[in-house]
Amino acid sequence: MHAGETTEVGAPLLAGPTFAAPYRLDGTREHDYYYGRPDNPTWRALESALGELDGGHCVLFSSGMAAISTMLRAVLGHGDVLVLPEDGYYLVRGYVRTELAGLDLDVREVPTAGSWASAIRGARLVLLETPSNPGLDVCDIAALSELAHAEGALLAVDNTTASPLGQRPLRLDADLVVTSDTKAVAGHSDLILGHVSTRDVELAGLLRERRTSGGAIPGAFEAWLAHRGLGTLDMRLRQQAENAAALYAVLREHPSVCGLRWPGAPEDPAYPLAAKQMRRFGGVLSFELPSAPAVAKVLATSELFTDATSFGGLHSTLDRRARWGDPVGEGFVRLSAGCEDPADLVEDLRKALASTM
Known part of the structure; x- marks a missing residue:
């Protein structure tokens, strides 16, 4: 029952005699860690x-x-x-x-x-x-x-x-x-x-x-x-930005896409200011397809892009934002480029966009 326990004040999280207070007390409150809610x-x-x-x-x-x-x-x-x-x-x-x-x-x-x-x-x-x-x-x-x-x-x-x-x-x-x-x-x-x-x-x-x-x-x-x-944030941001740049190039040339934005693109209206105050551009892009069904076709055809409302993770995602309450068009998409191989993402996105034609 006591194997692996320590009597050190403020030791890392272990099950202890008081639920939510797995820190050994020494008869005072003069140390930082006396209960799990204020600090640990x-x-x-x-x-x-x-x-x-x-x-x-x-x-x-x-x-x-x-x-x-x-x-x-x-x-x-x-x-x-x-x-x-x-x-x-x-x-x-x-x-x-x-x-x-x-x-x-x-x-x-x-x-x-x-x-x-x-x-x-x-x-x-x-x-x-x-x-x-x-x-x-x-x-x-x-x-x-x-x-x-x-x-x-x-x-x-x-x-x-x-x-x-x-x-x-x-x-x-x-x-x-x-x-x-x-x-x-x-x-x-x-x-x-x-x-x-x-x-x-x-x-x-x-x-x-x-x-x-x-x-x-x-x-x-x-x-x-x-x-x-x-610990891997810098590496992930670099790969996501590389992937975002590759996907931006594909989206920019596709006739079904309008309103394409990525602050890391020199032609984006936000680029001059973004380049001045940002250290990394990251992997989030936004654009619009003709309709909600067009977005659904892209997601159904894609093998690499997941329908998910978060962003910034290892895996590439697409999110149709109008369904959550953002004041945007029904076909507005937030794309989060993950850390997959850029060539694989480009091939997959091209195939998925072809389904909208």
Whole structure:
């Protein structure tokens, strides 16, 4: 029964005498690890790694939505002005409309590639998502940070599409960066996780307090898996970008495809700004086919692209976004290039697109 156990204070996760508190106590609360909900060493290891990438203090959460919702509740008060991207992740806008309705916020929505200056006036928090999901527009983090700070506002960036290695908003003077680590960070499509990073020690402490009291805590095993995945993030992003470039070339020439976007393509309208502020372009593209049935034909014909609503993993996926509530056309597709052989992906996509003719 006691085989393999340790009496070390704050030892890694093992079954112990108090459920959810598998850490040996020494008669005091003067050490960090006394109960499983406020903290544990497995979270701390991943938070240290992500914080180093982001350039701030990282607070881990059970999901990307847990991270962004906790951040919003921690920062916003009654009657505050919140500025959101109108083309960002649709669940964030829905959360603000429903769960934060009691705060009577002045919510202003701006297209990612639009003009933000007038909307920022008097704001408490400006939330960007760049590149936007799913449209892949880009905005200038440094310039908008300067505008926000001139108004006394905090500026946060949803960095999920780019990843902490692909873009570092805190180094562009953002105050907070939030990421769904379910996507590229973990990279294997086998867990749900998120985090917020900030250079402000007090704000990081407040987020930790809200995580503890609200219970939006990640599992230790999920944190361990994500830390494992982090070690191959750079290699995966490189391969995904190579594959995205190859698939972009195929999509660009196909008559059924319109509205093709990838910030890594020199001809993309977002490319000049993306090249200035991003370190990796990643593997997410978007485009539109003539109809929902056309998307269904592509998925039915393809042998390598999976119908899935996540992105950033090892496996290539296609997702028709209108079914989830994004304000896009019925044939709008978000494609996430995985780490397969590029020649195999190109051949498969060409065959699948031929089914739409």
